[in-house]
Structures are given as structure tokens and as C-alpha cells.
Amino acid sequence: MPPHDETSPVGPRSGSVRRPPSGRTAGGSGGGGxxxxxxxxxxxxxxxxxxxxxxxxxxGSRTAGGTARTRKQRRKRRLKALLGVVAGxxxxxxxxxxxxxxxxxxxxxxxxxxxxxxxxxxxxxTTEMARLGAENRTNVPLSEVSEPAREAILAAENRSFxxxxxxxxxxxxxxxxNNLTGxxxxxxxxxxxxxxxxxxxxxxxxxxxxxxxxxxxVKLDNEYEKNEILENYLNTIYFGRGAYGIExxxxxxxxxxxxxxxxxxxxxxxxxxxxxxxxxxESNPEGAxxxxxxVLDAMVDEGWLTEQERQAxxxxxxxxxxxxxxxxxxxSQGLVVQRVIAELEAKGYDEQQIRAGGLRITSTVDKRYxxxxxxxxxxxxxxxxxxxxxxLVSVDPATGAVRAYYGGPIGAGDGAVDYAQALRQPGxxxxxYVLATALEDGIGVNARRDGSSPQDFADRPGLxxxxxxxASCASCTLRESLTRSLNTTFYxxxxxxxxxxxxxxxxxxTGLPEAWPDEPAYGTLAxxxxxxxxxTGGTGASIGIGQYEMRxxxxxxxxxxxxxxxxxxxxFVARVTDSEGTVLLEYNGDAGDRVFEEDVVNDVTYAMTDVxxxxxxSLDGGREVASKTGTQGQGEDNSDAWMVGxxxxxxxxxxxxxxxxxxxxxxxxxxxxxxxxxxxxxxxxYMNTVLDGTPEEDLPDRALIRGDTGEGVPAPQTxxxxxxxxxxxxxxSTPSTPPVAVPEEPVTxxxxxxxxxxxxxxxxGGTGDEDTGNTSPNPNGGGATNPENPGGVIGGQSAEATAxxxxxx
Numbered sequence: 001m002p003p004h005d006e007t008s009p010v011g012p013r014s015g016s017v018r019r020p021p022s023g024r025t026a027g028g029s030g031g032g033g034x035x036x037x038x039x040x041x042x043x044x045x046x047x048x049x050x051x052x053x054x055x056x057x058x059x060g061s062r063t064a065g066g067t068a069r070t071r072k073q074r075r076k077r078r079l080k081a082l083l084g085v086v087a088g089x090x091x092x093x094x095x096x097x098x099x100x101x102x103x104x105x106x107x108x109x110x111x112x113x114x115x116x117x118x119x120x121x122x123x124x125x126t127t128e129m130a131r132l133g134a135e136n137r138t139n140v141p142l143s144e145v146s147e148p149a150r151e152a153i154l155a156a157e158n159r160s161f162x163x164x165x166x167x168x169x170x171x172x173x174x175x176x177x178n179n180l181t182g183x184x185x186x187x188x189x190x191x192x193x194x195x196x197x198x199x200x201x202x203x204x205x206x207x208x209x210x211x212x213x214x215x216x217x218v219k220l221d222n223e224y225e226k227n228e229i230l231e232n233y234l235n236t237i238y239f240g241r242g243a244y245g246i247e248x249x250x251x252x253x254x255x256x257x258x259x260x261x262x263x264x265x266x267x268x269x270x271x272x273x274x275x276x277x278x279x280x281x282e283s284n285p286e287g288a289x290x291x292x293x294x295v296l297d298a299m300v301d302e303g304w305l306t307e308q309e310r311q312a313x314x315x316x317x318x319x320x321x322x323x324x325x326x327x328x329x330x331x332s333q334g335l336v337v338q339r340v341i342a343e344l345e346a347k348g349y350d351e352q353q354i355r356a357g358g359l360r361i362t363s364t365v366d367k368r369y370x371x372x373x374x375x376x377x378x379x380x381x382x383x384x385x386x387x388x389x390x391x392l393v394s395v396d397p398a399t400g401a402v403r404a405y406y407g408g409p410i411g412a413g414d415g416a417v418d419y420a421q422a423l424r425q426p427g428x429x430x431x432x433y434v435l436a437t438a439l440e441d442g443i444g445v446n447a448r449r450d451g452s453s454p455q456d457f458a459d460r461p462g463l464x465x466x467x468x469x470x471a472s473c474a475s476c477t478l479r480e481s482l483t484r485s486l487n488t489t490f491y492x493x494x495x496x497x498x499x500x501x502x503x504x505x506x507x508x509x510t511g512l513p514e515a516w517p518d519e520p521a522y523g524t525l526a527x528x529x530x531x532x533x534x535x536t537g538g539t540g541a542s543i544g545i546g547q548y549e550m551r552x553x554x555x556x557x558x559x560x561x562x563x564x565x566x567x568x569x570x571x572f573v574a575r576v577t578d579s580e581g582t583v584l585l586e587y588n589g590d591a592g593d594r595v596f597e598e599d600v601v602n603d604v605t606y607a608m609t610d611v612x613x614x615x616x617x618s619l620d621g622g623r624e625v626a627s628k629t630g631t632q633g634q635g636e637d638n639s640d641a642w643m644v645g646x647x648x649x650x651x652x653x654x655x656x657x658x659x660x661x662x663x664x665x666x667x668x669x670x671x672x673x674x675x676x677x678x679x680x681x682x683x684x685x686y687m688n689t690v691l692d693g694t695p696e697e698d699l700p701d702r703a704l705i706r707g708d709t710g711e712g713v714p715a716p717q718t719x720x721x722x723x724x725x726x727x728x729x730x731x732x733s734t735p736s737t738p739p740v741a742v743p744e745e746p747v748t749x750x751x752x753x754x755x756x757x758x759x760x761x762x763x764x765g766g767t768g769d770e771d772t773g774n775t776s777p778n779p780n781g782g783g784a785t786n787p788e789n790p791g792g793v794i795g796g797q798s799a800e801a802t803a804x805x806x807x808x809x
Contacts, residue, residue, distance in 0.1 A: 117358060129333055133242075138247040155302055156270035156295045161226065166218050167221075189213075191233050237249075241321060246258045254318070268281065279291055281318045282320065326355065328411060328412040335405065335412075344576070364571060376686040380682045381678070381682075384668050388657075390419065392420070393553045394651065399589035401589060407419045425640055427633075427642060430506065433506045434490050434494050437502045439705050441709055441710060442710075445604075447707070453472045459541055468631075473486060478493070485628075499539045503539045506543070507530065508593070509596075555653035556570070606701065615629055615643075623696055624696070636672075642655050654682045
């Protein structure tokens, strides 16, 4: 092999340097064709020079320079490409904007009223229940709106209206930023944008809707005169109290036409534009006055009002609210509409969106169920005393959807009271919750307790508890005691398992809060603990026989929880779309919270299955149903009567009473009303109607929890339970024999004469609110509006605040 320098390249070199001939050898003294030294190619130095010229170091230096130039070139190429893409994007955007602008059509202003009308439907989504916003609207030309009123609106909403291009650059930037950061999509909009949004677009808060708003605003500004836009805007705004447009607002708030509005009156209306309900001078005089002053200051800044006129300005007197129904039906379904509105408000919808947003609202209320409720009340109460009041609420146990809701015959306006929201003492209808608490402790439904009457208890010395009609059973099973509604058994059972534990179970099953809201609408119960003595805040064993106030909707809710063991919050709104059909809200109920385990649910249901037959309120065809009656008494009279029950598919509560606890509830024949009487008849007729043609659903036929971990009593040996000499049928002597005896009269319960008189809660008085103008009787001589419960007034307390139990059956 020819020798070579280890540092010289193996491959061809650059330049004129040639590879040595293959015959050349490496020698020490010359010979063999080796060139002479004088020719300038030293034997060993050649390779070194070559290495210095063409070795790795030389190549590296040349590569580094080339790489630097290459990187610069690449950056230039990338920058040019990026600039090209950006330029292309701008071109495409310009083309897109041009096309969209050219194809965007401004809707006919005559379509505004139809778009703003909100429609409420029954559960089928097609049968109308109500139309909101279709009244109290008068369009007027701009010339018939006083100049000071126009200037007040401009000062509050868009001072540069006559000079801007219809959109606000700051508003666009704010909307883009909020969309990117997840913030609110609302910002400062021009009057043109507001008009477009309110008149032609949906209430959907998205970037695409904002984008559409901008295009329409610009095109509208180009196609219409500013005065035309302002005129349409002033005729479109919702000012609250059902007033659409400035002419209706001037009449509603000041009883003058818009042409006569002063600057001070115009400033009041300008304040209402952003939030009519928040800044209504009657409900929020301080807030309205503060904002009113800011509007006048802005008018001074614009030269529309002098400083002297500003200093002399006083807040103008405003007309009181009237009893306008605002599109809410005056019939019973109007109370359903009010529940729908209240629920949407709780979800964040404002008054403008609800009453003037053109929404399509599908409620959960089934038309057939609602008709059945109204029909049952009407037929059963035909010819009965007019002072009697009724409520019926029906809930789907699987979801919490309210299927029927009857709180009274008047849905809105004068005399409207929602008795489904009234706080009343539930009597014996709470006993299933006590049984459920005992079952959690391992006390089975066949466990026996002393149900003799009267009985003294350690927590109420000297105040014995008695059973209805003198009934007594020294050793009845809990199932028998529930069927016969023995007060002494369930007062004692609540005392045994702990009144506070019973309270917690009721709260969880019904979704009631720990305390009633501290608001005037709740009367003397405002701010006090729920299901507790309002004076002491404590809960006694009398919870076991229904001393503490609940509402009819709470009992329908609670029994729905007993039916499944899972609590679902009742709801009225299933779906909301805009006028174009875009879905804004779809709701099928919450996931639910488990309150009772399945074995407890099984056994409570099993224990309640004989009550309907015992009360002569069985359903058609022997359909199985779990139920409980309840009566709250005052001496020998009754003030409240209940019938509550469920199948796996529906839970229904019926309440009956009157407006004054001093007046007993009596039927047309002067007989005292009990839970199994008129309320039971309404419940029975309603349940038969709505369940007709539906599959029969099985209920448990045996108990799962056996034994007794508590304070039981032995089974009777020879003595049968004593029989009431009045109306009560005898209880069975053994647990294996269900109570089947039925009294001659459909009424089976009688109140117990108590050592301490107990007054049930009655609806507290109230004044009309913005939505309904409702009023209600107040036996205590006062009144309180309930803002959380339009159409219904709640409040009051039990007169027996310290004694404990009253008559409950």
C-alpha cells in the first residue's frame, strides 16, 4: 500500500494538488522515482501543507461563513413568506368583509314587535301558555319626543351618536379581548348597535353575534338617517313596568306624552335603559337618584343643560306601579308563568331579555297534567265555601320537573296569591320522614312502639300528646301506626331518634335552606331557622307530627325524594331558544343527591302503601300508590289539611286551608275538613286522571330492614288496640294483618283537643309587585311583598312557639 500522511485527506484535494502516483514509495534516502528536493515538494512537508490548506480546520472556517449567510437568507425567505401570508390574509379578509357586507340585509323595522315578543310554552313546546311583551307599546315619530328627553338618552347612552359611524371602536376591541380571555362579551355599544341587538338579533352572548351586530350597525348607519335610527331606537327600548318605547314609558312613569317630557323626566327614563328593574325609582330610589344625577351632569358637559338648570333640578315624582299583568295570564296558569320568569331571573336572564328578547321558553308543565289539576280542584270544590284555599303541585321524581302547578284560581293581577308557595304546618304528612330516620338506625317498620293516648314526654312536661279521635294502640308496628296516623307513636319516635336528625333529613329531602331568607316577605319567620321554633331556633320532637312550616311545593319535592331516595331540585324551564330557534338553554334536571339508601326507600314506601285504602282514597284499578294524609288542628277545629302521595313516576301534594287561622276549615255542610276529605278527593281525582292509560308500576310488598335497635315494646298477647268511639277504625292486632277496616265516612281523621292552642301559618299580606300587581290577605294587619315569589306571599308563625305539638293527623 502506498504510504500517506495520516493527517492528509484520503480523497481528492482541491486546487492543482495531485495524488502521488501509485508506484511512489516512502523512502528514507531517495530513489525509485521520488522527486528531487529542489522541485519544491518536500517528502514530508507536503502533506502538512496540504493539511493546513485543506484539512478539517480550513473546511470548518469556510462552512461557518457559508452557514451564517445561509441562515440570513433563510430568515429573509421566511419573513417574505410570512409577509405574503399576512398580505394574503388581509386581502381575503377584505374580500370576506366586502362579501358579507354586501350580502347583509337590514331587517324591516316593522318586524321588531314580533321579534321582541317572548312566548312561554307547555312541555310539548308547541302549545302556548303566555305571550310576554305584546302590550303597552305605542310608536311615535321623533318629532313627538321632546328634545330634552332625546338629549338625556344620548347623554346616558351615546353622546357621539350623530358623528360616529354606527359602531364603537373601543367596544369592538373590548368585545374581542373579552372573547379571547373568556370575559363578558358585552361592552359599551352605540345606540345603533343597541338598536340592532334589541330589534334584530338574539340575546346570545357570543363573538359571532357581536360580529353580526357590527355589520348590521354599519350598514344600518349607511342606509338610514341618524334621526330614523334614533326614532326606531326610542320606540324599541324596554323601560320596565311593561312599557315598550318612550311614549309608553312617559305615560307609565309620568302620565304624560313623550312630547311633554322634561329634561329631568327624560333623565329618569335614560337611567332605566340599562336595567329597568334595578333602577326603578319605586323599588330603588337611592340608586335611581344617583344615576339620574350622572345623566344630568353629562347633559351639562354636552351643553344640553346649563349649570343653573342642573342646580335647580329635583328628582321628578314617579307614578306608582299599576296592576298590569304584562302578558301573564290572569287564570291559574299565570302562576306557572311567574315561576318560569323567576327561574330564568335566577339563571341570570335580565328583564330586558325575558320580556323583550323574543325568547321561546318551553316549560316542564304538561298541559294534560295542568288541566287535570285545574279540573280536579274545580269539580271537587264546586259548591264549597268560597273562603277555602287550595294548592296542588306535581313533580317527576326522576328529574324534579314540575308537571302540574296550581296555586290558586287567579294567576296575575288583583287577588292573585300563590298558595303553592305559602308556608303552612304540614301535620302528619311529615311522619314518613320520621320513619325514614328510624329505618336508618335499624328500626324496622315492623318494630313496635307505644301508641297509647294520651302520653307525656320528657321534653314537654304537663302537656300530653293525644291521638286523633281518641285512638290508642299500646303495641302497634310502625307501619300500622303510620297508616292510622298515631301522633303519640311518631312524637315519641322523633324524640327517640333525635328531632335534629329528623330535621336534617327533611331539609335534605325537600331542598329547604337552613334558614328562611331574612326578607319582609317571610313575615315573622324571616331569618329564623327552617323547621324550628322561630323564637328559640331549636327543633323539638313535635317535628314528628308536623308543627313546623313547609310549603305545598316542598312536600311534593320531599315525597319525590322518598320515592327514589335521590333529591332533585324542582324546575320549571326545560328549554329556551331565541326567535330564530337558536338554543340558549337546555335543562333536564340536576344529577341529584342521594338522601336515603335503597333499603330505606323500599321500606318507607312499603309502609305507606295502605294509607290510601285506609283513607278511602284508593286509585282506579287498584293501582299501587304510597301516600300520607295530614291535618293540623286548632282545638277542635282544623286549619290545614293535606294529602300527599307518589307512584314511581309522579309525586303530588294537595293542601287546603284558608287565609285566617281563626276560622276553621269546614265544608258546605259545616263539617270539619280532614286530609282524607276534600284534599284527598282532589288528590285522588287528579292522580287517576294523569295516570289513566299509563303502565302500572309496582311498589315494594315487603320490608328489607328487620329488627329493632331502639326502644321497642312487646307484641300484644290478648288485647287488641282500643277502638275510637267516633270515626277511627280499629287497628289490626298483629303486624301480619294489614288495616283494612274503613270508616263509614270518607273522613277518618279528627283533630286532638290540645292543652295549648296552636295557630298554623297563613299567607302573609302583600302588595302588588312590578310583574303582577298581586295582593293577598293579611290576618295580622300588615303586608309584605315577596320579591323572590311573584304572585305568592308567604310568612307567619305558629302561635305555639314553646309548647311543642299540636293536633296532627
